[in-house]
Amino acid sequence: MKTSSSTPSTKQAAKTEASGAGVALSAAEVIALLTRRYKPKQHRLAWDDARPFVMEAVTTTALASNRDASKLMRIAAPYVMWCVEEHGLELRAELIFAPTLIDRYCTTKFTREGTGGSYRSVLLAISASVLPNSRPKMTAMHKRKIQAPYTAAEMKAHTLWAAGQKTALSRHRCMLLVAFTVGAGLQPGELSTLRRTDVTIDDDGVLVRVRGRNERSVPMLREWEEWATRLVDGYPDAELLWGGPRAPSGKNMVSDFMYRTMGVVPVLTRLRATWITTHLGMGTSIKELLRAGGMAQFENLNQYLAYVESAPIAEYRAMLRGDERP
Numbered sequence: 001m002k003t004s005s006s007t008p009s010t011k012q013a014a015k016t017e018a019s020g021a022g023v024a025l026s027a028a029e030v031i032a033l034l035t036r037r038y039k040p041k042q043h044r045l046a047w048d049d050a051r052p053f054v055m056e057a058v059t060t061t062a063l064a065s066n067r068d069a070s071k072l073m074r075i076a077a078p079y080v081m082w083c084v085e086e087h088g089l090e091l092r093a094e095l096i097f098a099p100t101l102i103d104r105y106c107t108t109k110f111t112r113e114g115t116g117g118s119y120r121s122v123l124l125a126i127s128a129s130v131l132p133n134s135r136p137k138m139t140a141m142h143k144r145k146i147q148a149p150y151t152a153a154e155m156k157a158h159t160l161w162a163a164g165q166k167t168a169l170s171r172h173r174c175m176l177l178v179a180f181t182v183g184a185g186l187q188p189g190e191l192s193t194l195r196r197t198d199v200t201i202d203d204d205g206v207l208v209r210v211r212g213r214n215e216r217s218v219p220m221l222r223e224w225e226e227w228a229t230r231l232v233d234g235y236p237d238a239e240l241l242w243g244g245p246r247a248p249s250g251k252n253m254v255s256d257f258m259y260r261t262m263g264v265v266p267v268l269t270r271l272r273a274t275w276i277t278t279h280l281g282m283g284t285s286i287k288e289l290l291r292a293g294g295m296a297q298f299e300n301l302n303q304y305l306a307y308v309e310s311a312p313i314a315e316y317r318a319m320l321r322g323d324e325r326p
Contacts, residue, residue: 003218004075006219018152020177028059028063031058031059031062031069032055032059032070036055038070038073038074039193040078040081045080046084046085047081049091050077050080050081050084050091051157053091053096054077054079054133055073055074055075056081056092057076057097057126057129057130058072058076058126058127059071059126060129060130060256061126061129061130064129065125065129067079067122067125070120072122072126073117073172074124076123076126079102079105079119079123080096081131083095083096083101083104083105083281093131094131095103097123097126097127097130098126098127098131099127099133102120102123102124102127103106103120105123106119106120106123107120117176127295133183144299144302145271146269146273146300146303146304147267147269147270147271148175148268148270148273148280148307149274149276149277149304149307150182150266150271150273150274151271155182157264158178158266158271159178159266161174161261161263161265161266161287162174162175162177162178163175164262164263165261165262168245168261170261172231172243173232173242173243174258174261175259176191176194176229176231176241176242177225177254177258177271178271179220179224179227179228179231180194180208180220181226181268181271181272181280181304182221182224182271182272182274182275183220183221183223183225183227183228183275184206184208184218184219184220184221184224184275184292185272185275185276185292186208186210186218187214187269187291187294188213188254188255189212189250190212190214190255191241191242191254191255192242192253192254193211193212193240194208194210194211194240194241194242194271195237195239195240195241196232196235196236196239196241197235197237198210198211198241199232199241200226201225201228202228202231204218204219205219205222205225206219206224206228206229207220208220208228209218210294214294216291218292219292221275221278222268254268255268261268273304273307275293276289276293276304276306277304278307279305280308281308281309282307284321286298286301289304
């Protein structure tokens with residue numbers, strides 16, 4: 001059988017034979033073998049109904065492009081289950097693989113722009129394969145309009161949301177999320193490795209040590225120091241502040257937890273935007289804000305500044321003249 005070498009699935013076809021028969025499998029059969037055993041970590045009860053739909057979309061895309069079938073399945077399956085379980089959509093390609101829905105999923109489910117952009121690229125490739133007449137032009141995720149920071153009234157509501165959860169663990173986690181995101185600018189994923197020993201409380205306030213790829217130390221905003229102190233007071237040094245001795249698994253552990261909480265859940269990106277605009281309003285140096293935020297560059301700075309009030313004329317003149325600030 002002559003096969004094309006352009007797709008990852010067909011590259012393996014020449015090496016794959018039916019057990020004991022010595023018969024080479026077709027490219028579609030190879031893809032089926034690669035994807036048939038996949039099981040999602042969540043929504044397993046509904047997976048049996050969705051599996052043929054997802055496999056058909058993955059097979060169509062893998063045969064039409066130079067993409068790995070296993071990777072397509074790992075990305076497509078959770079997305080389809082999100083559409084079905086959380087939004088009640090029927091298993092119809094024109095509904096599930098609508099580019100606007102894909103864009104919404106990748107924007108809301110992932111806390112890192114790079115991760116959301118990578119998933120969106122794969123899902124849009126599937127959409128282009130199963131819906132060849134739907135190819136809208138998409139704006140790069142890092143060039144998007146930022147989500148607005150929260151107002152003081154909205155933050156008051158979020159503090160009540162955090163403190164009003166039913167269980168002690170849920171209250172602890174919600175308070176931790178709000179205090180360390182709005183108070184110290186941590187990304188949600190950075191909460192998973194935070195320990196009691198990473199939080200220093202002294203006469204100069206609260207200093208948070210962030211571990212991982214963007215390791216840094218962040219002074220917490222004064223208004224959130226009381227919450228931070230309450231959260232770590234008496235907490236075991238060896239345990240993670242999120243709860244337990246080991247870091248939780250899964251990239252979306254914070255969003256998955258928030259989905260199960262009571263009340264109106266705050267948007268993670270808006271919490272961090274609130275921290276950024278608070279510092280811009282205080283006049284924090286851009287260089288030091290980049291340092292504290294673990295950022296290499298300041299994307300969409302002009303959009304954040306739109307939420308910061310301009311200084312009164314007297315203060316404006318004094319700042320630019322070089323006078324000492326009060």
